[in-house]
Amino acid sequence: MGKKVMFYPGCTLKGVAKNLEDSTVESARVLGYDLVELPGWTCCGAVYGLAQDSVKFTIANVRNLIKAQNFGKEIGDNRLLAVCSMCYNNLKRAHIDVMKNRDKLKTLDLFMDEEANYEGNINVMHYLQFLKNDVGMDKVAEMVKKPLKGLKVAPYYGCLLLRPDEVAIDDREDPHILEELFEILGAEVVDYPLKNECCGSYHTVDKKEIVGERTYKLVSVAKGMGADVIATSCPLCFFNLDKRQEIAKQKHSEFEHMPIVYFTQLMAIAFGLTSQDVLHFDKHYISPEEVLQKWL
Amino acid sequence: MAMKRIGLFVCHCGRNIAGTVDVERVVKEISKREDVAFATHYIFMCSQPGQQLIEDSIKKYNLDGVVVANCSPTLHERTMRNAAARAGLNPYRVEIANIREWAAWPHEDNPEAATRVAIRIVNATIEKLKANASLHPLEVPVKKRALVVGGGVAGMQAALDLADAGIETVVVEKEPSLGGNMIRLSETFPTLDCPQCILTPKMNDVGGHPNIKLYTYSEVEEVDGYLGNFKVKIKRKSPFIDWNKCTGCGECAKVCPTTLPSDFDLKMATRKATHIPFEQAVPFKYTITYNGVPPCNAACPLHLNAQGYVAAAKAGRFDRSIDVVWERLPFAGIAGRICTHPCESACSRGAIDKPVGIREVKRFVADWAVKNDRKYILHVKGEKEKSVAIIGAGAAGLIAAHDLREMGYKVTVYDKLPVIGGMLAVGIPPYRLPQEVIDYEVQPLIDASVEFVLNYEVNEKNFEEIRKKYDAVILAIGTHKERHLGIPGEEKAMHALELLKKANLGEDVDLKGKKVVVIGGGNSAVDAARTALRFGGDVTIAYRRTRNEMPAIPEEIVDAEEEGVKFKFLVSPAEILDGKIKLEKMKLGEKDASGRRKPIPTGEYEMMDADVVVLAVGELPDASWAEKLGINVERNRIKVNEFMQTSLQNVFAAGDAVTGAWDWVHAAAYGRWAAKNVAHYLEGEEMEKVQIEMSSNLRGYKELAYPAKRHETKKLGMEERRTTFKEFNLGYTEEDVVDEAKRCLGCGGCAKCGLCVEVCESKAIDLHMQDWYVEEEVGAIIVATGFEVMPPEAFPELGGKYPDVLNALQFERLLAPAGPTEGIPRRPSDGKIPKAIAFVHCVGSRDPQNGVPYCSRICCMYTIKQAMLVKHARPDIAVYDFYIDIRSNGKGYEEFYHRAKEEYGVNFIRGKVSKVYKVGDRYRVQGVDTLTGRIVEVDVDMVVLATAAKGSSSVKELAKKLRIPYDEWGWLKETHLKLKPLETPVGGVFIAGAAQFVKDITDSVSQGSGAAAKAMALLSKPELEKEPLLARVDPEICAGCGRCKDQCAYGAISIDPVRHVAVVNEALCEGCGACSANCPTTAIQVVNFKKGQIIRAVDVLAEVF
Amino acid sequence: MKYTITKDPHEDERVQKIIEISGQNIFSCYQCGRCSSGCPMAEFMDVLPNQVFMFLQEGDVDTLLNAKTPWICAACFTCTVRCPVGLDLAAVMEAIRELQLRKNYDYVDPYKVEDREELPPIAMVSNFRKFTP
16 A cells, blocks of 8 residues: 545546546555545536636636645545646645635635635646655666657647746756656656647637647647657646647648657556556547557 | 924825825824924925025024934935035934834825824824934044956956046956957857957956956955955965966967867867966967866875876876876885775776776886886985885885985885795795886885895894894885684685795796695685686685775786686685685675675585685784794784874884785875874884875866777787786786876876976976965955856756757857857867757746746847857857746847848747757757747757846855855845945955846946946045944943854954953944844944934834724 | 727726626726637637637727627637737636627527537537527
């Protein structure tokens, strides 16, 4: 049994991003941590409300933080891990927002009929921060069994791990945390200039073509730099970059497909966890199997 | 005596005051006071008739105090006080009530409130004034000399103006040459003169002026004193060349093997470690850049100058290289073969690929010396009477013998072995270190009369005799006793030392076809295994941890493997049986104190065939006899104090016998320290604490990394390696050693290899030169330290990390006719002439969120200039200029901008670039045209960023020394932005040029002249008048606690040691009042700002109406 | 193309409402254009982000309410973090959308979304939160 740490999976990991959830939980297990799902968690709301005169997009997050507060006391650890970029961003922003604006927290407390008030001591962390700051990259390096030697990876952060500034897990213009991880896993990192650019996000619902164009640009530049895969942490980025290659191909006949993976899948593979129960390649539109064959 | 006949004069300041404040009512209200004898108002008090009104009224009404209610005292206090003085009233009996800034302007929308506030301010001022004393200005003498800090255009202008006016002027410049940023420029806007033409005459004038004393490569270290009488301590950084002798011939640079990025060219070119920054430099003297002790040298326990001998080898000067080794160590061949090379572990090149093969370079030059018959000679520096015995002729003993003999002592070395070298001779197998090498390198010691007594074992029987015979003894007996495991059957095993000794002394051991298991993971295990292999054995090393934890030198593990030694990890011997060994399986646990993961027994066992088991599990010193003689011993090791001295006074000890089995270089290092302290002891001097460790933060010039992999040495053929004891490593070839040496990143700057010293005909070079200090006395100081621009690396989103994305100052160098590309822009990455260049304005400027809030003022013009110069040099280069606003507000500037647009074909696009990234070989600039409302993308080959300007990075330190204020961006603060732009709050200290805020050349020169004029005005008087508004101490009340002294920023207060009260130096005091605010007893107060005055004024101000 | 300013834009109620909802002083924009040049969506917009601020500074809210731009913004915050004067442009875009959404306006009809089963839940949740009241 590893050390218990609270884990907030979020809706998407429970379905289309099962590959993200299992590779996260299992890679953490190798590192000696038991990611325990936060009991009774609810949706994070996906995007944080930006209107100053409304608290409606903050309620659910604060409720989740209160749940973490209770459960954290039970297991004696105040860290709440998220791996989905949107979940991380929302929970973290909500925490910062109510800690900065105590009036807002007071208003929100009025909505919490049964729950205790939020005390403000939950440490919301992205899994990457946890790896770097708490686990230590040395420890990760120790667990690498199959170095991904020869695999060219384009790290892709997207928006929500880096922006706005208050939630950034690394330098927002030139982040290196994924690069550091992939180098430790033995992979060759591509200096991917679009690593912090938006994929088109929720426009994938009603303006697929725009997202198709973004995907076209993001994937072709990575391809042009010689990358074999793009690795990300966000299930929405993943979906857009993976699935919307279909539209990119329809519009641009010269477009070449490229598989998209989660950084946690690469960790799992390097740790020797190659079972499909962990990797779930069936969740990929463009299968990474061929590119990763050497290490599977 | 409180004043009783005060006059009030209310000024209308046109409509500024009277438009809001009811001046009639103010006069009427104040007139009611008994202490006011006269009150009136007038449209402009500062005008001639206004002043006359005050003068006349003072006389007419016999006023004993005056309040003028007008604007800020910084504007007209002096005017009014002078008027009063003309009428015979002491000027310090005049006070200003600031009803413009405090009442009229802030309450513009509420005249009633403004009027009431004005009345209150006047009342408060009267309360303060009433207790004012009549004062007279102080007079202080003046030193008629000036100091200018900064040798850029502003500083030079100031210095020349002062010098021409007959004032002796000291110029301090931190760089080796005058010129500042301006001399870096290609051409200057808007006239397009080149600084080489217009600035060098000034530089030469400064350099040759009879009234100018020039200190370049110097910094202000300390400033003492005050207005008219400053004492300045100046640090002269060592150029390692005596400038009085240097002729500027440049022979040193020709032979210098060390290349560094040119700081003058902002890394756009390289230069030698000894250099003149540019052709027209003043003074025209060479400077050697030395950054400090490089990591290799620092890591070496003997502190050999590794970078030095590598540098000389790089130049192919193996003779010099071996000399550099010999400066610190006669045993180059031994060290070159078997040293565990801490130098390489610390080598900065290791962070890029692999460390430089420092040890093999040394080995090469040692062998080269043998081949070329260059011998090391031990020069005895004067014979001494005293004698020293050294017990043990190993690593520690040999170096101690050498050093002591060099110092002149008579030295005798005893050893129980039949050969010289100790463990070097019998512990290290001959295929790694042949005995001939040891003998060859010991010969100079024998030639210098070091006596060796071999086959002589020192023990409890004969030690006392030796101790009596010699003045001091060094025990360097090494570790010749084997450690035992304590397992059943151990007596059947052979010990590594035994096997190695036999091999070394030429005895044969028949292991042909036998299965040999060597237990251990250290160097002696690997040595024993390889030796057993050479005797014909089938050898396996069994180690209880894994390969990663093996303490043996990694490359030797590889060598062993190549030769056919097998490895078995995670096993520990449990019992030795006939023909077999029982091994317990281990697993790795947590890290132990050594940082390696601990082996943990699993309780599972396995058997392994073993005809011969060799134990290599460690060696111990055999110090039992020493213990019997009363020498303290701990855990089998001889105990020494921090001077390497044992518990017996004249007995010292060193090497493995003290530290436990370690390596040659550490044993030698401790041996050297023992010798040093023996000498101190014999001379009756104080001994020095042993200090082996040294650190270095230098990391070398990665951008200059010579692109080559670490060179491998030649090895003996495998067959011979496996079957003979011939030396297996043949070292580098001559070409390889030069190429390998080129891989050095030159961390220390100058490597001190000494090649330049050889060629300097005027004997000007002194590689041991230290920084030194000079003191100058001056009456005024002008600070003209200039500006810096932000580095491109600060803007990763704009591609700052790419080699072809430069800041504008770097690009100036590429456009300069005398620059690295001779004025034709070329890409630093590949030297190609670009087809298209993008310029980006406002990078970091006007960006309070990510850079600086201000406009950097010069960028628009220099960017336009650079764009024009590019088009002038190569009209076929397309130029895209991304601007936000073009700010061309100077004489001839707007016209210059239009020329760029109309005549030169520069493309101007209005909109800030957001991202620059590499696409293939080119750079994609992602911009916008805000005028047409379109996103604009363009691919170019180079990008020039007009990065924000900041004050010089060292200015904050200087400002603290001068006690002058600066802002967070490093700009020096003037006393008044508009009216006193050259003055600082510290009397006698002036600022000029871009040190105050970034400005163009025109303005910098004007300010230089302006500051010089200010200084001249000050220095033209034999004595200076000083405001008498100073702190005064009431010695009756003062308790001498010293809190005021701690608060004083001007160092004006001291505590009289006899009377135990604070004393104020009136010449230094600026009257700021910090002392008074901190005095617990009100003993120290500022004249005319006494506590009672201020409290009464505040009471009136705070009164609620 | 002509626009007549009829009253001081600083006094315009809808401009004030946008300032209130977004918490941003839209008048601090000095038109450097960095928001637009860095915007990944700019090529799909009809009014560039920097122009949005000029329209607001001129009091022309109507043009913005009829523009596509606020609905193309993906709230990626690239402009927000790079804005030299620290304006949260994403919040201003949200405020413009809010002016419409608070009139009970549906920009997206959830029932008409295609491939609902394959879309990640976060895609739909975020889309509906931005585009429905």
